[in-house]
Amino acid sequence: MKxxxxxxxxxxxxxxxxxxLDHDRLRLRVCDGTGCRALGSQHVLTALRQxxxxxxxxxxxxxxxxxxxxxxxxxxxxxxxxxxQVTTKHVHKIISDTLGKGEVISELLYVDPSNGQPVTxxxxxxxxxxxxxxxxxxxxxxxxxxxEHYIAHKGYMALSxxxxxxxxxGIIEEVIRSQLRGxxxxxxxxxxxxxFCRQSPGDEKYVICNADEGNPGAFxxxxxxxxxxxxxxxxxxxxxxxxxxxEGFIYIRSEYPLAIENLNIALNQAREHxxxxxxxxxxxxxxNIQLRLxxxxxxxxxxxxxxxxIEGKPGEPRPRPPFPAQEGLWxxxxxxNNVKSWASIPSIxxxxxxxxxxxxxEKSKGTAMFSMVGKIxxxxxxxxxxxxxxxxxIFDAGGGIPDGKSFKAVQFGGPLGGCIPAQYLDTPIDYESxxxxxxxxxxxxxxVADESTCMVDLARYFMNFTQEESCGQCIPCRWGTKVMLDIxxxxxxxxxxxxxxxTLEQLANTVKTASLCGLGQAAPNPVLSSLxxxxxxxxxxxxxxxxxxxxxxx
Amino acid sequence: MITLTINDKTIHTQVGRSILEVARDNAIWIPxxxxxxxxxxxxxxxxxxxxxxTPRGSRVVSSCTFPAEDxxxxxxxxxxxxxxxxxxxxxLLARAGHVPFIRELAASVGVNDTPYTLPQDTCVLCxxxxxxxxxxxxxxxxxxxxxxxxxxxxxxxxxSSADCIECTTCVLVCPTDAITxxxxxxxxxxxxxxxxxxxxxxxxxxxxxxxxN
Ligand SMILES: Cc1cc2nc3c(=O)[nH]c(=O)nc-3n(C[C@H](O)[C@H](O)[C@H](O)COP(=O)(O)O)c2cc1C
Numbered sequence: 147m148k149x150x151x152x153x154x155x156x157x158x159x160x161x162x163x164x165x166x167l168d169h170d171r172l173r174l175r176v177c178d179g180t181g182c183r184a185l186g187s188q189h190v191l192t193a194l195r196q197x198x199x200x201x202x203x204x205x206x207x208x209x210x211x212x213x214x215x216x217x218x219x220x221x222x223x224x225x226x227x228x229x230x231q232v233t234t235k236h237v238h239k240i241i242s243d244t245l246g247k248g249e250v251i252s253e254l255l256y257v258d259p260s261n262g263q264p265v266t267x268x269x270x271x272x273x274x275x276x277x278x279x280x281x282x283x284x285x286x287x288x289x290x291x292x293x294e295h296y297i298a299h300k301g302y303m304a305l306s307x308x309x310x311x312x313x314x315x316g317i318i319e320e321v322i323r324s325q326l327r328g329x330x331x332x333x334x335x336x337x338x339x340x341x342f343c344r345q346s347p348g349d350e351k352y353v354i355c356n357a358d359e360g361n362p363g364a365f366x367x368x369x370x371x372x373x374x375x376x377x378x379x380x381x382x383x384x385x386x387x388x389x390x391x392x393e394g395f396i397y398i399r400s401e402y403p404l405a406i407e408n409l410n411i412a413l414n415q416a417r418e419h420x421x422x423x424x425x426x427x428x429x430x431x432x433x434n435i436q437l438r439l440x441x442x443x444x445x446x447x448x449x450x451x452x453x454x455x456i457e458g459k460p461g462e463p464r465p466r467p468p469f470p471a472q473e474g475l476w477x478x479x480x481x482x483n484n485v486k487s488w489a490s491i492p493s494i495x496x497x498x499x500x501x502x503x504x505x506x507x508e509k510s511k512g513t514a515m516f517s518m519v520g521k522i523x524x525x526x527x528x529x530x531x532x533x534x535x536x537x538x539x540i541f542d543a544g545g546g547i548p549d550g551k552s553f554k555a556v557q558f559g560g561p562l563g564g565c566i567p568a569q570y571l572d573t574p575i576d577y578e579s580x581x582x583x584x585x586x587x588x589x590x591x592x593x594v595a596d597e598s599t600c601m602v603d604l605a606r607y608f609m610n611f612t613q614e615e616s617c618g619q620c621i622p623c624r625w626g627t628k629v630m631l632d633i634x635x636x637x638x639x640x641x642x643x644x645x646x647x648x649t650l651e652q653l654a655n656t657v658k659t660a661s662l663c664g665l666g667q668a669a670p671n672p673v674l675s676s677l678x679x680x681x682x683x684x685x686x687x688x689x690x691x692x693x694x695x696x697x698x699x700x
Numbered sequence: 701m702i703t704l705t706i707n708d709k710t711i712h713t714q715v716g717r718s719i720l721e722v723a724r725d726n727a728i729w730i731p732x733x734x735x736x737x738x739x740x741x742x743x744x745x746x747x748x749x750x751x752x753x754t755p756r757g758s759r760v761v762s763s764c765t766f767p768a769e770d771x772x773x774x775x776x777x778x779x780x781x782x783x784x785x786x787x788x789x790x791x792l793l794a795r796a797g798h799v800p801f802i803r804e805l806a807a808s809v810g811v812n813d814t815p816y817t818l819p820q821d822t823c824v825l826c827x828x829x830x831x832x833x834x835x836x837x838x839x840x841x842x843x844x845x846x847x848x849x850x851x852x853x854x855x856x857x858x859x860s861s862a863d864c865i866e867c868t869t870c871v872l873v874c875p876t877d878a879i880t881x882x883x884x885x886x887x888x889x890x891x892x893x894x895x896x897x898x899x900x901x902x903x904x905x906x907x908x909x910x911x912x913n
Contacts, residue, residue, distance in 0.1 A: 443847070460844070465743040465765040618825065618844075618851040620744050622784070625791040628849040629816045649815060653787060659760050660746045660784040 149420030151428035153306040156297075163298035172203050172245060173223040177286060179210025179372050180365075180404050181526070186233065187218035193237040194220075203245055209373020209408070211286025212527035213273050216256060219286075221268055228268040229254035259523065259545065273524055276542040278505065280513045281489050282529045285373035290408045293415040296376040302421055304495035308384045309429040312495070317388035318344060321491065323499035325511040330356055330447075330484030331562070331588055331664070333510070333577040339481060342471035343389045346479035351391040353382055354456070354475065354482040357398035357405070358440050358447035361560030362611060364591025366515040367485040369527045371398070371405035374489070375412035379435065381491035383422065386433045389481055394435040397452050401442065409437060444561075444615035448663050449482045451617070462617045463663035484589065486515055507533040510576035514590060518544045521551065521596035530575075537571040540594060551596040555679065559588025561608040561615075562668035564675025565601060584675035586668070600697035601680040602687055605672045606634040612669035623666030626657040630673065640699045642688035651677060702770035707777065719763035719774055720748055730763055730776050731785060731809055733792070734826035736873055739835055741765045745826060746788050747809070751775045760784070782809070790814040796824050799876045818849075823878035825851050829870035839863045842870060853878075860897065 150156050176182075176191050194205055213219060216230035222244050229240065229251065236254060243249040255264035258272055265271050279285075288295035296302070308317050322337030343351060355378060359367040370378060382394050398406055413435055416422035424432045438456050445451045446461040453475045455461040474480020490512065494502045503511040510532045516539065519525045523545030530539060540546065540556060547553050555565040564585035566573070573579050577587050595604060613631045618624040633650050636642055654670035654677075661667045677684060686692045693699065703712050706719070706728050713722050718741060723730050733745035741764040750763045753773035760780065775781070789806040793814035796802045799822055806812065827844060830853055834840045841863035845854050855861035871879050 445847075465741075465762055467767065614848060616848040618846075618848040619742075619827075620746050621788050621791055622746055624825070624849055624851065625795065625816075625818055626787070628818065629791070629794075632817070652783075656784045656787040659780060660749055660788065662743055662746065662762070 147418060149418070151420065153310050153427060156302060156306055156427060160297050160300075160303070163294040166294060167298045170224050173206055174198070174203060174240070174245075175206045175208050175221040175223060175286065177210060177217060177219040178207035179214075179217075180368065180402075181210055181214035182217035182219060183404070185217040185231075189234050190218050190220065190232050190237065193234040194240070197237050197241045198245075201241075201245075203241075206289050207291070208286045208288060209290045210369040210527065211274075211373070212282065212369060212529075213271070213524065214526040215524045220254075221286075226268040227266055228256065228271060230256050273526070273528075273543060273545070276530070276538065277528050278513050278531050279529045280493060281370065281377070281486060281515060282373070282527070284377070285369060288374065290373055290375055291411050293376060293412065293419065296374065300496065301376055301492075302380055302427075304492035305380050305383055305421065306427055308387055308495050309427055309431060314344065314388045314390060317384060317495065320499050321388070321494060324494045324502040325499075325506075325509075326487065326490055326494060326502065327510060327577060328484055329486035329490070329514065329587075329590065331559075331586065333587055336483060336487050336490075339471065339483075340385060340389050342469070343391075343479050343481040346471050348479050350393075350478045351389055352475045352478055352480040353386045353389060353391045353394045354449075354452070354480060355382055355394070355396040355485060355488050356447060356449065356452060356482055357396055357402070357485050358444075358452060359399060359402075359485070359589060360444035360447045360615075361562070361589055361591045363517065363519045363557075363593045364560055364589050365517045366527050366590045368402055368405055369517075370485055370489050370515075371402065372408050375405075375409045376416065377489045377492055378409075378485055379412055379416055379422065381488035382435060383426065383433055384491050384495055385481065385483070385488065387431055391481070392433055394433065395438050395456055395475070396435060397438045397440060397446075397456060399440040399442065406437065406439065413437070443617075444611075445617045445663070445665050448665060450663070452482065453480065460617075462619050463665070465662060486590070505531040505533075507574060507576040509578055514575070514587070516590045516592055518592045518594060520557075520592075520594040521547055521599065522594040523548050532576050533574045535572045535574055536566065539575060539592075540571070544594070547594070547596050551598060554595045554597050554599055555601065556595065557593040557604065557608070557672065558585035559671070560591045560593070561611045562586060562664070562671055563588045563591075564671045565595070565604070565679060566675075567679045584671065584678055586671070598695055598697070600638075600693055600695040601676045601683050602634065602693075603638055603695075603697045605676045606631070606638050608672040609634050609669070612665065616665060616669070620660075620662035620666060622657045622660040623662065623669065626653055626661075627666070627669050629653060630657070630670070634673070637684065637687045638693075638698045640687070640691050640693075642684075644688070646688055647677070647681075647684050702768065704768055704770065704772040704774060706774040713768060715767075717768050719750055719761075719766050719768050719772075722768045723750075723763065723774075723776060728776060731805065732764065733805060733824070733875065734828060735764045736828050736832075739828060739831045739873070742827060742831065747785055747805075749781055749784055751778045751781055785809045786811050790816055791818070792824060794818040795820065796822055796876060798822070799824075801876055821878075822876050823853060824876055825853070826875060827853070828873040828875065829853060829879055832869045832873045837865065837867055837869050839865060841865070 220229045220232045326336045327333040443461045446455045448463045451461045451463040470480045514532045515529045517527045528543040555567045557565045609631045613627040616623045658670045731747045734742045743762040743765040748763045752759045789811040794816040795818045841861040
């Protein structure tokens with residue numbers, strides 16, 4: 147394929163891609179994401195390929211649409227019949243009954259637990275109906291290995307607009323006006339951060355995509371990386387144009403082999419088509435992206451540690467200032483954003499800031515992705531407008547709590563976040579209200595706890611994680627988290643003593659204020675928030691030698 | 701020139717200095733451990749924390765790494781700062797309470813004993829030795845291995861490093877005598893911490909040998 151030299155060539159190619167993708171075609175869409183693969187989708191895929199051999203049916207492998215609990219997922223187009231938990235033994239029936247006679251196989255349909263009724267099509271599934279899919283709209287709809295699919299769905303149109311119809315400052319202004327806030331944790335306004343980096347003196351600048359996603363229980367980034375890598379790449383090119391960067395890095399954890407494979411394929415395709423590299427789309431703008439693989443340290447998700455790691459140094463954070471926008475990678479001005487932040491950019495540029503800011507709350511605009519695990523009926527990835535209530539998120543999209551148990555709390559933001567108990571279920575989810583409750587938006591990972599979860603034990607679990615992942619550079623985090631874990635372990639073993647809770651609390655407060663980086667500063671959150679909302683459970687362990695949830699020392 | 705206040709005292713100074721340096725020039729005491737004049741600031745011990753008054757509320761920062769800025773309002777001895785120093789001192793006592801220097805340091809922030817228990821070691825992981833070897837000597841014959849509370853200072857693979865030029869800078873900058881040169885008059889010397897033996901030779905920088913010839 148010849149490199150695209152003008153926006154017109156891109157438009158012409160888009161038309162031919164659209165025709166290729168022809169929506170009325172008989173097609174089986176098979177989810178080939180990590181979740182479905184773990185449940186056997188590749189066997190289903192092989193069997194389907196053999197069975198349809200020679201017939202006029204297309205098989206499309208897609209990335210993860212998010213409904214992981216019900217995998218392997220197979221969707222029959224054009225009717226969009228959504229089959230769940232498909233195994234190899236269903237393959238012939240799908241071919242003969244559904245493809246052959248147009249009949250729906252009821253045993254493969256999702257049954258709505260609220261009314262016991264089977265749901266036939268994808269768009270009617272309650273899981274999707276409760277969502278607003280803006281960043282994830284193509285997850286599950288396209289083959290991430292085919293750039294043509296992304297192109298057909300307006301892919302790289304925003305890039306063409308950014309390069310030809312907007313100035314770099316105009317790009318940044320648009321992102322500022324959209325009020326997009328970083329989706330990697332702290333929620334810093336993305337456009338403002340870009341502006342700092344643009345204004346920083348220097349000809350050589352870098353943009354970085356943080357795809358380290360180290361939170362246990364978080365996999366929103368993975369679903370995007372696997373299902374639609376081009377959207378992230380497009381966002382980075384637009385950002386680089388705004389900031390004036392010539393080189394980009396995607397720092398991705400090596401535990402994500404499928405995401406790495408899909409990203410590599412996408413990067414090569416973008417380069418082949420002149421969308422990445424020298425003279426992008428004939429505009430004279432040069433920008434390239436390289437992958438860097440993480441080696442399994444949670445702290446390397448912290449921006450300064452991440453940059454040290456890219457430089458080949460030990461993954462240890464450093465104090466700020468200087469901020470990355472002043473002195474980042476190799477001392478050059480650098481801008482780092484989360485996967486979801488980058489993936490939000492193309493639609494902001496294409497549809498405008500007002501469109502983006504049309505949903506959300508006063509201070510938190512747009513949609514947010516969440517991954518939900520733990521005691522929940524539909525573990526998986528969802529995208530919802532910011533500002534919906536926790537109740538809507540957990541009970542509508544998440545399908546509620548299994549086995550008739552009652553909801554106890556949700557850990558928001560993983561090991562650096564906090565727990566939110568049942569009395570706050572109607573709180574609108576946005577950055578501010580979560581912080582007020584002692585939790586954080588984090589990277590969108592939720593762990594749901596039911597009545598059988600011990601909150602002290604859960605706090606101990608997260609403390610064990612952060613203690614192990616502490617790099618050990620500063621004293622409060624290196625030894626403070628260790629002593630905190632020792633006390634929690636003692637309490638969970640029924641050996642808590644009078645004064646332990648107070649010591650724990652005091653230590654937690656100091657580790658939070660005194661630590662060098664965000665890891666230490668947030669590591670006490672699970673303890674502090676559970677002490678705030680479930681202090682009685684701690685007291686029962688220490689004073690009555692009793693675990694109210696019957697989890698500890700059975 | 702910039703003007704800032706530290707503990708309500710108005711101070712004029714030039715740009716490009718850390719809060720710690722400015723404070724020390726003005727006889728304002730801030731405790732430190734990992735800080736060393738000859739080394740780049742590290743921000744690891746967190747004893748030098750100070751509180752800044754900012755339009756967006758107060759902020760706790762390490763004074764060794766934070767640049768002094770015009771109009772800054774700094775407090776070195778607030779309740780928050782005292783409490784965090786004391787807890788850091790208690791953690792240090794739990795680790796190395798047998799070291800006189802650590803006991804003195806803790807006493808200077810009002811701490812004489814500790815409620816915590818940690819595995820004992822003379823090394824408090826301030827990393828002065830590692831940084832000196834890298835920044836001053838330019839060798840990196842020692843480095844930090846492992847992470848979190850398992851951190852240790854070791855030569856690569858815990859064996860004598862060919863990069864060591866026997867300059868003993870690490871010994872000089874170590875505040876707790878965790879690195880000691882034993883048996884200086886012998887023809888080999890043992891660095892106890894690392895259980896490795898070095899044949900004595902001349903320092904490749906200054907050609908000074910330890911027994912003076
Ligand atoms: C211990 C620690 C781990 C982090 N891990 C991640 C991560 O895996 N992914 C991420 O995007 N941000 C992570 N962050 C936040 C980053 O430091 C940084 O704020 C973020 O990448 C900025 O992107 P954003 O502005 O788009 O949110 C982590 C922070 C800390 C303190």
